[in-house]
Amino acid sequence: MTIAPGPVNAPPADFATRVQGTLMGGALGDAFGYLVEFDSLADIAAKFGPSLLVDLSQAAAPPHFSDDTQMTLYTLDGLLDVLEWANNGVGADINACQWLAYLRWLKTQGIATAEHAPQQSPRWIDGQSVLHHQRHPGNACVTGLATGEMGTIARPVNPESKGCGTVMRSAPYGLLPNVEAETVYKISSDAASLTHGHPSARQSAAAFSWLIHQLVMGGLPLQAAAESARDRAATEPAADAELLDRLESALTLSKSPLATHDGEPLSVDALTDALGLGWVAEEALGVALYCVLATSGEASSPVDHFLAAIRLATNHSGDSDSTAAIAGNILGALYGETALPPSWLTLCEAPQLIRHLGAEFIKLTTGE
Structure with a gap:
């Protein structure tokens, strides 16, 4: 990882709350x-009535987050590994550290890897039993890691897979301070290739990390950050047409939220008709981005915006936990x-664990 000199993308004064907000917001949306x-x-509608699911307290049992938050935390731990080496004056291969982190996550799921897969000594996160539950992990994430082969852009595993698991x-890549946005984009793209070989999976993950980076480190307003992510995705030498279409649709439709699509009112079903169900990468990003943008005008406070966006990102017939987690x-x-x-x-599951990892990241990146 190349650390940029000087104040390039230096952490803002509210960096700590942005980091913890990103991690915890994703976990709450996921749950x-x-x-x-x-x-x-x-x-x-049959379970919760015509108002659909509106509050986390409607869970019949204590709510859990899914593999989405598990893997996000392991992404963060891979970055912690790199930062610990860097603070000791040693440069580490960031994608190798990410691969080792995901292999450790796979082990917590009770899933075997190929005999030739590398082994890393357990880290703190591996001892947290709350993460040792299978919460419907994505097939490409599991099969890509179980091969024991480190997927790259040049040597892809699951070459046709573009699931939203990337x-x-x-999100944690976008939180890296003192790093050029282009570096963030590449780190995220490379890490996506560890499990998913399709260009859309790679470019969607990179665009998402770019968006987070522009919000936190660039200080851009929501609309400008979303447009920046679309514009960066469009500059990819072999830009994925479906990703560009979903990003453009999310931006366009959100300007007149829930108004029209093909001349018809944009109902919840029409939302997924326009942007997809979220099971694949570009659809999950498009749905989540639309939901955040479309609800921004009706929100009187950040909490109101959060609730409106997460409800919209959840109440549809698609991959509700991933679209809500990304939102x-x-x-x-x-x-x-x-x-x-x-x-x-x-009601959040394991908030102390999430905050502890966030605090470690803040300390290693800022010294605070």
Whole structure:
């Protein structure tokens, strides 16, 4: 990892709350969406009534976050590994550290890897039993890691896979301070290639990390940051057309939220008709981005914006936990912890674990 000299993308004064907000916002969105991940919109209405799912307290049992938050935390731990080496004066291969972190995550899931896969000594996160539960991990994440081969752009594993497992785990890359935005984009793209070989999976993850970086380190307003992510995705030498279409659609439709699509009112079903169900990378990013943008005008406070966006990102017939987790990451990056509903925080799974890892990241990147 190349650390930029001087004040390039230096951490803002509110860096700590943006970091914790990004991580916790993603976990809350994930837990909310995970309640209905495999339900159709009709199933959600049958369970929760015509208002659909509106509050985390509607969970029949203590809510859990899914593999989305598990992998996000392991992304963060891979970065912690690199930063610890760097603070000791040693340069580490960032993508190798990320691969080792994801292999350790796979082990917590009770899933075997190939005999030739490398082994890393356990780290603090590996001893946290709350993470040792299978929460419907993505097939490409599992199979890509289980091969024991380190996927790269040149030597892809799962070459046809573009599942959203790359996007939902990539917010921490955008939180890196003192690093050029282009470096953030490359780190995220390379890490996506560890499990997913399709260009859309790679470019969607990189665009998402770029968006988070522009919000936190660039200090851009939401609309400008979203447009910046679209513009960066468009400059890719072989830019994925479907990703560009989803990003452009999210930006265009959100300017007249829930108004029209092909001349018809944009209902919840029409939202997924326009942007997809979120099971693949570019759709998950497009849906989440639309939900955050479309609800920004009606929000009187960061918490109101969070609730409106997460409800919209959840109540559809697609990959509700991933779209809500990504939306939660964006909102936490935008507002910091002021976006997090206090009543939801009391229901959050393992908040101390999330905050501990966030605090370690803040300490290693800022010394505070």
